[in-house]
């Protein structure tokens with residue numbers, strides 16, 4: 339049986355329950371066998387992270403340790419340099435030629451897809467699972483992206499198993515109002531971040547004295 343692998347890239351500075359719920363909601367709705375959480379070494383389209391790549395990877399490992407369906411993937415941290423998703427997909431595709439690969443994107447990330455390196459190639463290497471939060475609107479979606487969604491859209495998870503690449507499944511997931519930015523700001527302000535991210539991640543942040551200085 340074809341494995342359907344979810345890929346959730348992020349800065350994970352730090353990882354939090356919003357990321358973990360996103361991974362689990364997508365797994366349930368897209369029928370994913372396993373989901374890889376992939377910390378970027380250096381994200382191309384935003385400011386440099388506060389924690390090092392090794393620290394962010396460690397936090398992803400700690401957060402995913404208790405769940406066999408989630409896996410911390412070192413591909414971008416090990417490759418180093420700027421982390422372009424297209425390079426990651428090429429590497430994962432050649433390591434697992436028959437698996438179905440599903441790149442998980444928040445709707446906000448999908449709306450910026452055209453800024454990504456070689457974005458047109460992404461659907462030749464993977465499916466897209468686009469997760470919108472209730473009420474999120476796509477009124478100002480680029481016409482090229484709307485066309486892409488119309489051309490590649492699939493309505494059921496089974497389609498992601500029948501083909502290894504090229505489908506776009508759009509789903510809606512419940513919103514969890516948590517962000518890494520808010521966690522960093524809370525720590526700098528001396529406030530508790532309990533229940534926003536798993537306890538082992540909080541312990542690691544304390545051990546490493548991360549995020550204590552306001553950015």
Ligand code: ATP
Pocket residue numbers: 347348349350351355356357360442443444445446447513514515516517518519520
């Ligand atoms: P920051 O606040 O530093 O910008 P972030 O919390 O948005 O970080 P990222 O590592 O940039 O985290 O996010 C990786 C992916 O997870 C993105 O696709 C983003 O849309 C998604 N994501 C982040 N937080 C949530 C959340 N609370 N619910 C659903 N998806 C989320």
